[in-house]
Amino acid sequence: MVIRMRHTRAHTKNRRSHHALKAPNLATCANCGATHRPHHMCLECGFYNGRQVMDLKAKKESREARLQAKREAISAQAAQIDPTEADSVAEAPAPEAIDEPKREEQK
Numbered sequence: 876m877v878i879r880m881r882h883t884r885a886h887t888k889n890r891r892s893h894h895a896l897k898a899p900n901l902a903t904c905a906n907c908g909a910t911h912r913p914h915h916m917c918l919e920c921g922f923y924n925g926r927q928v929m930d931l932k933a934k935k936e937s938r939e940a941r942l943q944a945k946r947e948a949i950s951a952q953a954a955q956i957d958p959t960e961a962d963s964v965a966e967a968p969a970p971e972a973i974d975e976p977k978r979e980e981q982k
């Protein structure tokens with residue numbers, strides 16, 4: 876950077892005086908009392924403007940069921956792979972052991 880382009884400290888601080896972050900405006904839900912973004916659906920109960928626009932409870936339950944099925948599938952897969960993977964891990968050298976000879980070659 877050329878000195879001609881450099882701003883004074885005062886110039887920099889004057890510019891940055893407008894960079895402060897503001898706390899977000901939050902409204903309280905009329906249905907459950909939780910805070911939510913104004914003009915947005917309440918993320919706790921799914922209400923907007925006095926009526927339910929999204930069934931968050933059903934959505935959460937379906938998501939939990941999907942995640943549980945995924946976890947079970949992964950654990951079942953890991954149980955099948957484990958005996959063979961344990962042998963390959965024992966045969967392969969540790970990553971630290973691989974790194975050390977390379978560093979010596981570079982020197």
Ligand SMILES: [Zn+2]
Pocket residue numbers: 904905906907908909917918919920921922
């Ligand atoms: Zn609510």
